[in-house]
Amino acid sequence: MADDSSGDSEFPADAAQWVQEYIEDRHDFLAWLNTSVDDIEYGRVVMSVPFDEKLTNKPPSGDVEPSTPQMHGGVAATLIDTAGGVAQRTTFDDPFSGGVATVNLNVNYLRRASGNLTATADVVRAGGSIGVSTITVESPTPDGDTEAVATGQAAYRLFR
Secondary structure, X not given: OOOOOOOOXXXXXXXXXXXXXXXXXXXXXXXXXXXXXXEEEOOXXXXXXXXXXXXXXXXXXXXXXXXXXXXXXXXXXXXXXHHHHXXXXXXXXXXXXXXXXXXXXXXXXXXXXXXXXXXXXXXXXXXXXXXXXXXXXXXXXXXXXXXXXXXXXXXXXXXX
């Protein structure tokens, strides 16, 4: 759970909708990726990007085989950065104001992503000016299970 000075864990019920509308209306890159906010609460956010052939590493033949899609690692990194930052906002007295800027981003790729990407970000610490989030990105496997495909940790400058 997040460490913050206010101790207030109430969170606006319309936050997920507000963030989703922000992405769709004012953040062209995340909208182009079809990023969605699946769940949001104090200190935690779940976001996803659906599989799309335009987001894959295409082999020299130019075709992506349906049984072995490979989402580009940059999509996972973007999801890690975005989800971690949005999770930090949930700790603000007013999550709809202020700002968050990435200071450091670390991504560890575990295996190829073979479908939709879902990132779960948890706030490790939300201090007065610096916050840290840990993020796990999961994707379905060809046999129908779900596995982590990347993990990350990010530090953010918080403008409360």
